[in-house]
Amino acid sequence: MTSLTATVMLPFEPEIVDDGNDCYSNIESCALYRMLPANAREYVKKSPHLLEYLHILPVNTVGIPLFLSELKRDLRDMANPNIIYPVSETTFIHIFPDPNDVRNYYIPIEPSFLHCVRDILPVVEQKLIDLIDALPEEPVTEEARIEVLKNLLKQITYVKRPGELIDESRLAGGRAKDLKGRIHQFLVSYIGSRKNARAIQSAVQELADGRVILSQQEYRAVEYLMIRDKIELGVLKPFLSDPYIEDITCNGVGPIFIEHKIFKGLKSVIGFHESVELDNFVIKLAERIKKPLTYRNPIVDATLPDGSRINIVYGTEISRHGSNFTIRKVNEVPLSILQVIESGACDYLMAAYLWLCLEFGMSLFVSGETASGKTTSLNALTAFIPPENKIVSIEDTPELTVPHKNWTREVAKGKGKGEGEGADVTMFDLLKSALRQRPNQIIVGEIRGVEGSVAFSAMQTGHPVMSTFHAASVEKLIQRLCGDPINIPKTYVDNLNLVIIQSAVKRPGGETVRRMLSVNELVGYDPETEGFSFMAAFVWDPATDTFTFTGRGSSYLLEHKIATMLGIPEHRRSEIYSEVDKRARILERLHKAGYTQFWDLYHMLAKIKKQGLLEIAI
Numbered sequence: 001m002t003s004l005t006a007t008v009m010l011p012f013e014p015e016i017v018d019d020g021n022d023c024y025s026n027i028e029s030c031a032l033y034r035m036l037p038a039n040a041r042e043y044v045k046k047s048p049h050l051l052e053y054l055h056i057l058p059v060n061t062v063g064i065p066l067f068l069s070e071l072k073r074d075l076r077d078m079a080n081p082n083i084i085y086p087v088s089e090t091t092f093i094h095i096f097p098d099p100n101d102v103r104n105y106y107i108p109i110e111p112s113f114l115h116c117v118r119d120i121l122p123v124v125e126q127k128l129i130d131l132i133d134a135l136p137e138e139p140v141t142e143e144a145r146i147e148v149l150k151n152l153l154k155q156i157t158y159v160k161r162p163g164e165l166i167d168e169s170r171l172a173g174g175r176a177k178d179l180k181g182r183i184h185q186f187l188v189s190y191i192g193s194r195k196n197a198r199a200i201q202s203a204v205q206e207l208a209d210g211r212v213i214l215s216q217q218e219y220r221a222v223e224y225l226m227i228r229d230k231i232e233l234g235v236l237k238p239f240l241s242d243p244y245i246e247d248i249t250c251n252g253v254g255p256i257f258i259e260h261k262i263f264k265g266l267k268s269v270i271g272f273h274e275s276v277e278l279d280n281f282v283i284k285l286a287e288r289i290k291k292p293l294t295y296r297n298p299i300v301d302a303t304l305p306d307g308s309r310i311n312i313v314y315g316t317e318i319s320r321h322g323s324n325f326t327i328r329k330v331n332e333v334p335l336s337i338l339q340v341i342e343s344g345a346c347d348y349l350m351a352a353y354l355w356l357c358l359e360f361g362m363s364l365f366v367s368g369e370t371a372s373g374k375t376t377s378l379n380a381l382t383a384f385i386p387p388e389n390k391i392v393s394i395e396d397t398p399e400l401t402v403p404h405k406n407w408t409r410e411v412a413k414g415k416g417k418g419e420g421e422g423a424d425v426t427m428f429d430l431l432k433s434a435l436r437q438r439p440n441q442i443i444v445g446e447i448r449g450v451e452g453s454v455a456f457s458a459m460q461t462g463h464p465v466m467s468t469f470h471a472a473s474v475e476k477l478i479q480r481l482c483g484d485p486i487n488i489p490k491t492y493v494d495n496l497n498l499v500i501i502q503s504a505v506k507r508p509g510g511e512t513v514r515r516m517l518s519v520n521e522l523v524g525y526d527p528e529t530e531g532f533s534f535m536a537a538f539v540w541d542p543a544t545d546t547f548t549f550t551g552r553g554s555s556y557l558l559e560h561k562i563a564t565m566l567g568i569p570e571h572r573r574s575e576i577y578s579e580v581d582k583r584a585r586i587l588e589r590l591h592k593a594g595y596t597q598f599w600d601l602y603h604m605l606a607k608i609k610k611q612g613l614l615e616i617a618i
Contacts, residue, residue, distance in 0.1 A: 006235045006256075006270050006281060010115075011038070011105045022569040027051065032059070040067040040084075044583035047090055048217055049111045065094060071262045073243055074457045078510065079264060086110070087241040090224060095263055098108045106258055107268040108238035111217075111224040122223055123204045124212055127156040142305075145231050150223065159219045166213060172206040233288060233304070234281070235270050236327070240306055245329055249373070252321025253278060253538070266511070275322040283311050285387075301397065309397050328371075336598040337380040338591045345373065345502070345549045346516045350538045352583035355384040357498060358466075359614075360562045361440075363459050365447070367469040367477050368502035373514035374468040375399050375445070379504060381466070383598070385441050387606040392434040394427055395445030404603040408437060427451040431458070439463060446470075452486035458530060459495035474499050474520050474534055476493075493532060494524045497557055504544070515540050516547075523556045552577055566616055579616055586613075 027033050032054055033044060046049045054064075065084040067500070073460040075081065079095035081104060131152045141147045159164065207215040214222060228237050239248045239258065247259040248560040277560055286293040291302040297393035298314040302387075309328040313319045313585060335343075337351050357365065365375045382402050385391065390406040410433075413425045426579050427444070431454040431474070434442055437513035442458055444451065444467035455465050477499060479489040499520045502513050519538040528535065537551030553574065563573045586608065594606045609612060 001270075006277070007273050008269055009255075009271065010056075010107075010269055011098065012058055012062070015058050015358070020115055020345065024495075030272045035064060037064075037067060039069065039252075040064075043067060043086065043092070047092070047111070047219070049090075049113060050084075050092055050109060052217075053092075053094075053113055054110045056162075059274075062096075064538060073262065074286075075262050076264075080104075087238060087243070089240060093239045093242060095266070100506065101267075103265045103267045104256070104263060106260070106268045108270065109239060112221040112228075113376055115222045117214075117218050117225065120212060120218065120222060120226060121205050123206075124153070124156065125212070126225070127228070128152055131155065142231060146227055148225055149231065153219075153223055156209050156211060157219060157222070158213050159217050160213060162216070166193070166205075166207075170207055171213075172208050172210070186477075188548065222597065228278055233285065233570065234522075236285075238285070239268075239327075240304070240308065240329070245437075247329065248327040250278070250325050252319060254322050255529070269372055272322070277320045279314065282325055283517070286312055286314075286327070294316060303397050306330075307398065309399065330399055334379040334598045335376055336596060336601040337383060337596075338587065338596045339592070340377060340380045341587075342596070345514050348584040348587045350516065350519060350547055350551055351587055352499075352580050353380060353549075354500075354552075355538065355583050356562060356580060358384040359386055360565055361462075361464040362497040362561070363465045363495065363559060364498040365467055365477065365496060367474075367501045369470065369472055369504070370506045372502045374502055376514075377500065377516070378443070378466060378468055381596070382443070383602040387602075387609065389436065389440035391441045392439040392445060392450075393430055393443040393445070394430045394434060396427060398444070398459065399445060400443060401598075402443065403599060408434075408439070410434070428454060428595045428601065431455060434458075435463065441466065443467065447486070449485045450487075453488055456481075456488050456492045456495055460492065465496075472503070473501060473573070474518075478532055490525055490530065490532075491527070494522050495521050497561070498522070507545070521551065521555065521557050523613075554564060576616075 005452055012584060020581050022160075027045065027048065030051065033041065033051060036044065036054075036262050057065075062082055065082045070297060071085060072081075075083070081095045083095045085095075090111050092109040093431045094105075094107040094109055095106055098104050125308050128149075135148070139148050140254055162177045175618060178193050181308075188571055207213060224482065233240065236248070239245055244261045245258050246261055249257045249259075249320060250272070251257070253272055255277055256268040258266050259267060260266050267346050272281065286300050289302050289304060291300045291312075293300055293312065293314040295315065297552055300310070300312040300314075302312075304310055304327065305331045306314075309330070310325060312323070312325045314323045318583070320595075337346075340346060341351060354364070364381070366378045368374050379400050382391075382400070382404075385404065387404060389404060390408075391402050391404050392408045392410065393400050393402055394410050394412070396412050398409070400409075402409070410430045412430060428449070428451045431442070431444065435454075435458055440463075442455070442463050442465045444455055444465060447455060447467045448471050455467065459465050469477055469480075471480055478493055480486065481493055482490055499522065501517045502514065503519065505517075506512055506516050516538070517540045518536045518538050520534050523533040523535060525531075535551060535554070535556065537549070537555055537557075539550050540546075541548060555577075558576045558580070559573045563576045566576075568576065590604055595601050
């Protein structure tokens, strides 16, 4: 049984508060509890370890934190946030201000936060090993392993009732200590160790039958730690549970950094102080996700159980600060196009234009730099694909969620992932296979190599393709497509109809936001000049943070492609723009009606289509 652990370093000196009462057996008698707002009291009742944390927090200096059930965007402007919010039933996050740094502190408050059970864990673990070795069969699923572990913990522990005194005749030796004494002892040890004083160690107490004596709080902490470190992803659990986190980064020895949706860059109190500690962590982490690291293969790209993407680099030979890892979190429920509009990345008119283009089979690339929101936008746009279509998605790392029922999801398997060379299945292979499956739409997670030529061949045969691409402009995108290793013939490029250029940009207030800088129509290739003609249908204005429909009245796709498909006479082609306006109004009404969630919006769009509300009069 291996653990995934790290070191916690608090940004403040823990306080020892002795109010003369046992707050943990009689919470109502606690003076600090009575000072808390009503919502904080509810949290504390369900999770008493939160009160433990508040007792060591220097509230006289920093004040009692603001307790919030959810975080709103307007909190971004808070200069010195002192906020606690829940990320699960048992785990809370404290955003703690650092007046000396642009990055504030990110403090996970778990049932095991005070580490007052660290001396108990080795004893519990040894007893568990003896019982696990005797199991008739090994549980297969994670849920089954958690259930077995919980049952075994109940067998090897005795949980005291509040206020219960254990008769010394029942003990294996020594005297049991209550929780208050253990917490006091931990704090003395913590502060003493930081002042180079001698830490006081507490003995683990057992009954004569070998069961370890624990208070209810200690039992919850032990159970949480054993499941977290032995079955789940260890210290990463609170980070992965936090829906407001976008990226988790460990650059080597030092703290774990995160990118937060509300509070931007933060530094965690959890980190690694020695290379050996970090190396052991990433090795165990890679084994846990079944992508083992070796000196021969020191880099791992994988997907965590929750769908997040992780990259691990092992060893100091190629990472001078020590092993490192980066996790790009994905939302369990993708953002809808209305939520993308809420963020300001595009507007209703732009979304309506893209809706019309995708409905009529236009091929589209979302292009931009890393972390510009390309995959998020691509996923949101899938709701505009006709609901009756058959879709095949091809990805290197699974990230997309397509709402359509007739969806075939395929994922590449590459070398160094444990399957052996004979098992390699590349995106190129999957894309060729997809062409035999008669899809109405092919979605490629990212075009990077030779699969690009197959994607453009698919476009030529009438298969609309959607994908993401790394390029900061249409010109750069064309250069990359026509150069190594993709090598698309120049005459093929205009099979791609639309290119969205997306970027993470800084606003005047210093805030980083994601914006669709332009939506571009590729018109054609001129063999004489060897040049490409394209036009911007929409352009973002950074001065006003708005979008201009520059293609109104001159859109090549709307007038010469979609209008032609609809059989609209040439002298009436301008009427196609009224269809864009109509769909923009539909999206706005759906937004006001509250259909902002990904699945809700898709089902409403499908219902609108079935009712014939999208039919275009000719």
